[in-house]
Amino acid sequence: MTRELVFVGIAYLLGSLPTALLAVRWVTGGDVRKEGSGNVGATNATRSAGLKVGIIVTIVDVGKGVLAVLLMTGVNPSASWQTAAVLAAMLGHCYPVWLRFHGGKGVATAFGAVAVMAPIPCACGLATWIVLVFIARYVSVASMGAAASLPMWLVLVDDPPLALLAGVSGAAVLVLLRHISNMKRLARGEEDRLGRGPGGV
Numbered sequence: 001m002t003r004e005l006v007f008v009g010i011a012y013l014l015g016s017l018p019t020a021l022l023a024v025r026w027v028t029g030g031d032v033r034k035e036g037s038g039n040v041g042a043t044n045a046t047r048s049a050g051l052k053v054g055i056i057v058t059i060v061d062v063g064k065g066v067l068a069v070l071l072m073t074g075v076n077p078s079a080s081w082q083t084a085a086v087l088a089a090m091l092g093h094c095y096p097v098w099l100r101f102h103g104g105k106g107v108a109t110a111f112g113a114v115a116v117m118a119p120i121p122c123a124c125g126l127a128t129w130i131v132l133v134f135i136a137r138y139v140s141v142a143s144m145g146a147a148a149s150l151p152m153w154l155v156l157v158d159d160p161p162l163a164l165l166a167g168v169s170g171a172a173v174l175v176l177l178r179h180i181s182n183m184k185r186l187a188r189g190e191e192d193r194l195g196r197g198p199g200g201v
Contacts, residue, residue: 011068015092041104065112083167140182147175
């Protein structure tokens, strides 16, 4: 169990890599936390430094989750420990120790981590995200909808281990909680649509 706990810690540290902060600082010299929505995530990085930077941040954030679970799989491939790595990577992204525990929303990192264990349900979740972005034009709405739908896709498409289903359900709740500020802006009619200012993931 000691090795597994070590790799849970490694998963957290991988997730906590502040990709958006580093990428925006490298390209523009600015601080993504002081621009747009202030969120340390791919959407705000896009608004702060352009689409190419946003794409790179997204790829790296997804990769953090993938690597966290793959490393744990090499140590202990049980669903319980893999799920622990999923949650640790996501918590690292949302609450990075390097940024005084003020991070991003965790969507891309959680997606990459869960995709290692359940690729087809994650593909369905991604399709849900794309449809919602196309219809609503709000990244935040798409992210919340996709996260909320993922436990359903797991049950409909796979026969998931209980640990994974519980972990994904917990991750979905965390995504919704991390989007409370977006919900408030939506309720006030202040959440800007995709490509038109702050908000989103």
